[in-house]
Amino acid sequence: MILLGQPVNDQTIFEANSLSKPVFALSVLTLVDQGKINLDTPIYNDAMKDLRDRIALVTGGSRGIGAAIAVALAKAGADVAVNYRERAEAANAVCSEITGMGRKAIAVQADVSVAADVKRMAAEIEAHLGGIAILINNAGIAHPRKLEEIAEAEWDEVLTVNLKSVFLVTQAVIGGMRQRRWGRIINLSSVAAQTGGAVGAHYAASKAGIIGLTHSCASSFVRDGITVNAIAPALIGTDMVTSNPNANPNLIPMGHFGSTDDIASVAVMLAMNAEQASSSFATWLIRVLMG
Numbered sequence: 368m369i370l371l372g373q374p375v376n377d378q379t380i381f382e383a384n385s386l387s388k389p390v391f392a393l394s395v396l397t398l399v400d401q402g403k404i405n406l407d408t409p410i411y412n413d414a415m416k417d418l419r420d421r422i423a424l425v426t427g428g429s430r431g432i433g434a435a436i437a438v439a440l441a442k443a444g445a446d447v448a449v450n451y452r453e454r455a456e457a458a459n460a461v462c463s464e465i466t467g468m469g470r471k472a473i474a475v476q477a478d479v480s481v482a483a484d485v486k487r488m489a490a491e492i493e494a495h496l497g498g499i500a501i502l503i504n505n506a507g508i509a510h511p512r513k514l515e516e517i518a519e520a521e522w523d524e525v526l527t528v529n530l531k532s533v534f535l536v537t538q539a540v541i542g543g544m545r546q547r548r549w550g551r552i553i554n555l556s557s558v559a560a561q562t563g564g565a566v567g568a569h570y571a572a573s574k575a576g577i578i579g580l581t582h583s584c585a586s587s588f589v590r591d592g593i594t595v596n597a598i599a600p601a602l603i604g605t606d607m608v609t610s611n612p613n614a615n616p617n618l619i620p621m622g623h624f625g626s627t628d629d630i631a632s633v634a635v636m637l638a639m640n641a642e643q644a645s646s647s648f649a650t651w652l653i654r655v656l657m658g
Contacts, residue, residue, distance in 0.1 A: 417443055418440060418443040418445040418635075419444035419445075420444075421444070421445045421446070421500045421501055421638075422445065422447075422448070422497045422498060422499050422501070423437070423440045423445040423448065423499070423500070423501035423638070424447075424448045424488075424489075424492060424499045424536070424540070425437040425440070425448070425449055426503065426504055426505050426532065426536060427450065427451070427452075427479075427506030427507060428447075428449035428450050428458065428461060428503070428505065429450075429451040429455075429457040429458035429461060429474075430454060430457050431627060432505055432555065432627050432630050433449075433503070433505040433506070434449075434457070434461045434627070435627035435628055435630065436505065436630065436635075437449050437461050437465065437472075438464055438465060438631070439628070439632065439634065439635045440501065440503075440635060440638060441464075441468050441470040441472065442468065442635075443635050443639060444470070445501060445638070446470050446471035446472065446496050447462075447465055447470065447471075447472045448472070448473050448474075448488075448492040448496060448499070449461050449462055449465075449472060449473070449474045449475065450474075450488060450506065451476055452477070452478050452479075452506070455474065458474035458476075459474050461474070473491075473495050473496060475488050475491055476488075479528075479532040479535060479536050480506075480527045480531050480532045480535070481535075482535055485535045485536055485539050486539060489536075489539040493543075498543040498544075498547060499543060499544070500544065500547065500549060500550055500551065501550070501552075501638050502537065502540050502550070502551070503553050503634060504533040504536055504552070504553070504554045504555060504577075505555045506529075506532050507528060507529045507532075508524070508528045509525075509566045509570050510525065510566070510567070510569075510570075511565070511567055512567040512569070513567065514567065514568045517567060517568065517569050521569065525569040525570055525573050526569065526572065526573050526576070528573075529570070529573035529574065529576075529577070530573045530576040530577060530580070533554055533577055534580060537552060537580075540552075541588065544591070544593050545591045548591055548592040549592045550591070550592065550593035550594070551593070551594055551637065551638045551640060552584065552588075552593065552594070552595040552596070553596055553597070553634050553638065554577050554580070554595070554596070554597040554598075555577070555597070555598055555630075556581070556597045556598065556599040557570070557571075557599055557600060558599050558600065558601040559571040559574050559575075560574040560575035560577070561575075561599070574599070577597060578599070581596065581597040594637070594640050596637045598630060598633050598634060600630055
């Protein structure tokens with residue numbers, strides 16, 4: 368995998384790494400100063416610690432990318448709250464897999480686009496697991512439509528679920544992260560934020576908004592020991608993608624859909640970032656994974 372981005376010290380880092388499969392990646396962050404590519408400064412190195420004693424919340428964690436990230440975080444040592452809106456059985460299955468590893472897990476029902484639900488969810492997690500240290504904003508919906516077919520209500524629904532939820536959940540957990548002076552926020556955007564994608568303008572706009580929100584939060588929270596990053600996958604082999612008639616694996620350079628494990632690997636890498644704000648760590652990076 369190739370990572371390209373802008374850390375807090377304004378030095379552009381370009382790093383080559385590897386995942387379970389070869390994946391090409393490009394950053395939404397362009398090189399501001401062409402002379403600032405540093406091949407010797409690692410984003411992920413031996414100074415990074417595991418996630419024991421960290422509490423993670425994964426929104427939309429009952430299936431697909433969310434479920435893969437929840438399990439991967441648990442393998443790295445975290446206790447995990449698996450949020451779901453409707454799929455209680457699937458969320459409980461993810462929790463069973465996590466508890467089978469000896470980690471704690473709870474399934475928490477909440478519509479993360481509704482402020483009251485988010486507040487209740489955060490309180491429930493704190494009561495059962497502890498303060499949320501790692502937030503994965505993954506919840507999202509996709510209704511493939513041509514622009515002229517998108518009703519106003521559908522536009523509002525997609526922007527509310529995909530973008531407003533990131534704002535609401537981040538707002539709910541940031542106070543605790545600031546008090547503890549440690550936090551990792553990882554937002555799931557999409558390559559559609561740059562390319563338009565295969566779903567529609569409503570979806571692309573919501574995912575582009577996540578990138579803007581990521582930039583704003585990263586610069587606001589970095590002095591409190593909190594990193595904020597985004598992952599922008601292309602077509603990953605989830606139900607959301609495989610049910611979309613416009614999502615063709617031939618659109619991917621490698622000719623097949625990506626794996627949820629690829630995305631989970633990047634999420635864990637970002638969560639296992641350097642512990643101190645004074646360290647060289649990654650924030651304000653958007654990883655665009657294009658197989």
